[in-house]
Amino acid sequence: MLMINERVLEFNARWLKDYLDQVGDIEHYEILRHEQHLTIDELEFVTTEIIERKKELEQYKNIIRNFKDYLSQILYLKYVEGYSLEKVADQMKISRGYAAKLHSAFTRHLRKRANNERDTMQ
Template structure:
């Protein structure tokens, strides 16, 4: 139903985690190159000896995820219907329901009600999917 929202949120979590890892790797590299571990001798098999390559790989993966995010936003913004507009503005653009009502020229109470209905539908669909095993299509 609104699989795009789940996929978008999953992608955001992946990006957030990659950014966290990248920051952690860079701090660790700093410790080895000019910090408290700069006098410790590394072996070739040591993870710290490969930190620069790990950072490059992580940056590359992050760049791909960011491109995926940009493409997802472009696609999602083209979806029609009030439900999709509400979800896009709330969960992608980060707007409040009050701001969404103003932007879409609906009453705040209508947007609150509509959002509650959407969330109820999503929760119901999630519960149905978690209770039943549907075959997955694989190419």
């Protein structure tokens, strides 16, 4: 089994969660923008929020795009750019098996993290 430093796994879990939260916020505002009952002021507010959050998201993507470790690059290409794991490996010029092992180690970390959070809630 591939061993990855716990801090590296947690760092990647945090930036990926932050990124996905930002995407979810934008999607929420996009849905609100199409609501029929919005006033002009509310529509302007929602539109401004979408524009600002998309700018922030692009800035965030520019930062995470430059992370140098393989795991960060794999996660960026898979979850931000939407590549398959095979395409990620090809793009990075690493073996598909190695990309899969890194991704698997990350998903194991997420499951362990979720189980720990659930246990502390009980």
